[in-house]
Amino acid sequence: MTARVLKKDGALVASIGARCRRLEWAVKDSVAQLNWSRSRLIATCVTTVVVLGSLVSLTLSYVMFLDLASESPYVMDAITETPLTKRIAAHAQNETLGFGGIAYLSMPYRFDRQDAMELLASVYGLNFTYIPGVDGTAIVEKAKPLHSYWLRPPELGCWRAHVNAWRYLLESDFETLLVLEDDVDFDVHVHDIFETLSKQMQHNRIRITPPTEHEKRAAPYGLDWDVLFVGQCSDHSNDDRLDLVHLYEDPHAPSRQDTFFHFIGQMESLGIKDGNFGKMRAIAPSWNPVCTMGYAITRGGAERLILDISYRGITGPVDIDVIRKLQQGIIRGYTVTPPLLSAWRVDGAKDSDNQALEKDQTKLGAGNLNGYSTSLKMSARKEMVKILELHNWNDVQRVLPLKPNPTMTAAQEAEEQDEQRKAEAEKKEIEEAWRKRKLEMGQIMEKWGG
Numbered sequence: 001m002t003a004r005v006l007k008k009d010g011a012l013v014a015s016i017g018a019r020c021r022r023l024e025w026a027v028k029d030s031v032a033q034l035n036w037s038r039s040r041l042i043a044t045c046v047t048t049v050v051v052l053g054s055l056v057s058l059t060l061s062y063v064m065f066l067d068l069a070s071e072s073p074y075v076m077d078a079i080t081e082t083p084l085t086k087r088i089a090a091h092a093q094n095e096t097l098g099f100g101g102i103a104y105l106s107m108p109y110r111f112d113r114q115d116a117m118e119l120l121a122s123v124y125g126l127n128f129t130y131i132p133g134v135d136g137t138a139i140v141e142k143a144k145p146l147h148s149y150w151l152r153p154p155e156l157g158c159w160r161a162h163v164n165a166w167r168y169l170l171e172s173d174f175e176t177l178l179v180l181e182d183d184v185d186f187d188v189h190v191h192d193i194f195e196t197l198s199k200q201m202q203h204n205r206i207r208i209t210p211p212t213e214h215e216k217r218a219a220p221y222g223l224d225w226d227v228l229f230v231g232q233c234s235d236h237s238n239d240d241r242l243d244l245v246h247l248y249e250d251p252h253a254p255s256r257q258d259t260f261f262h263f264i265g266q267m268e269s270l271g272i273k274d275g276n277f278g279k280m281r282a283i284a285p286s287w288n289p290v291c292t293m294g295y296a297i298t299r300g301g302a303e304r305l306i307l308d309i310s311y312r313g314i315t316g317p318v319d320i321d322v323i324r325k326l327q328q329g330i331i332r333g334y335t336v337t338p339p340l341l342s343a344w345r346v347d348g349a350k351d352s353d354n355q356a357l358e359k360d361q362t363k364l365g366a367g368n369l370n371g372y373s374t375s376l377k378m379s380a381r382k383e384m385v386k387i388l389e390l391h392n393w394n395d396v397q398r399v400l401p402l403k404p405n406p407t408m409t410a411a412q413e414a415e416e417q418d419e420q421r422k423a424e425a426e427k428k429e430i431e432e433a434w435r436k437r438k439l440e441m442g443q444i445m446e447k448w449g450g
């Protein structure tokens with residue numbers, strides 16, 4: 001394929017070269033025939049260049065004017081907030097972000113990642129239910145779905161763990177479940193971000209029917225979808241249905257600089273212009289969402305997914321299979337861009353339990369602290385380290401006055417007092433930083449009584 005293109009390119013270059021040479025000869029011939037003086041020739045050339053240049057720049061500015069005039073076919077989707085929509089959206093402030101539950105998948109031996117997840121849950125007022133990841137080699141032949149023979153064991157295990165999460169929803173009395181993988185990160189304002197999304201989800205362009213009375217009262221994100229992608233690595237839109245893209249404002253959207261490059265192109269294609277980066281997100285029908293790091297499902301979605309990606313057999317790794325079903329139109333998905341959840345990357349693919357050999361003991365843990373995430377304004381994993389920071393020897397007010405130390409000399413005492421003054425100053429500084437952070441974290445921190 002590549003070789004053929006190259007060969008074609010070579011032939012094209014040669015033919016362009018030949019044409020240029022012929023043109024050069026023709027020009028030389030005509031100039032000779034004209035028999036003009038050198039200065040007349042130069043003057044004519046300069047005039048021609050100036051006239052052509054003005055024509056080109058005029059055309060360019062006209063095209064730019066047209067582009068600006070047409071700006072974007074999309075308009076911000078104004079939604080009407082009613083006391084009812086506000087009340088139901090406020091459920092996003094609860095421990096399961098307004099979903100019936102939040103489950104996370106983690107291989108049983110990844111204690112490091114489980115610790116991190118439980119820590120995040122505790123610090124940010126969330127309740128995560130642990131669902132053990134599955135070792136693909138432990139699935140017996142008879143239990144494997146149809147057409148699964150070509151999946152690598154980690155892919156098979158990954159598929160199984162997600163089906164177990166879907167099954168967990170069916171076995172519960174939840175209507176929705178948010179499914180996370182154990183390397184997820186999110187913004188510290190996660191509750192507010194989901195509250196904003198909830199208001200949009202109740203009324204959006206993608207919906208086919210207006211929300212039912214039950215949805216209005218009990219379903220912060222509506223129930224008209226099977227899968228809601230809020231943590232994809234990338235997606236691209238169904239170009240035939242750009243009319244369904246729903247744009248909304250979110251003060252916690254990441255700036256352009258913080259946004260992973262995949263999403264920048266995606267956002268532009270969805271109609272978010274440069275000036276609106278850091279202010280807006282888009283909800284679009286899911287078309288090609290890659291990764292399964294964070295998505296919600298409804299009960300109907302869990303039923304369809306288990307039917308299509310287990311009961312009937314499978315046709316590829318679980319995320320690819322979901323994409324196939326979305327494009328076939330047999331499940332309905334929404335994707336939020338830029339996503340609300342991101343992956344915390346530690347040590348690249350080596351740290352993955354999917355790419356690397358399972359339980360590879362030769363890899364040393366890189367440590368939770370050495371990671372990073374993208375497309376978040378304020379990473380919850382980074383901030384939690386600061387939130388839990390303590391300076392016991394500096395900033396604790398002792399209840400009773402300290403006893404004087406009888407063996408201390410005057411010089412030592414002076415030094416001690418000096419130390420104390422420094423400690424006081426440092427304490428003030430820390431308190432000031434903490435106060436600022438609390439201001440930044442706004443309402444949520446206040447809710448936690450910080």
Ligand SMILES: *[C@@H]1O[C@H](CO)[C@@H](O)[C@H](O)[C@H]1NC(C)=O
Pocket residue numbers: 091092094095096097098099100101127218219220
């Ligand atoms: C959070 O809100 C949702 C939606 O109302 C509800 O289904 C869920 O049970 C709530 N979670 C908790 C922990 O209260």
Ligand SMILES: *[C@@H]1O[C@H](CO)[C@@H](O)[C@H](O)[C@H]1NC(C)=O
Pocket residue numbers: 095127128129
């Ligand atoms: C978290 O949710 C589970 C399942 O709904 C529940 O049993 C548990 O009590 C909750 N934990 C907290 C701390 O609320």
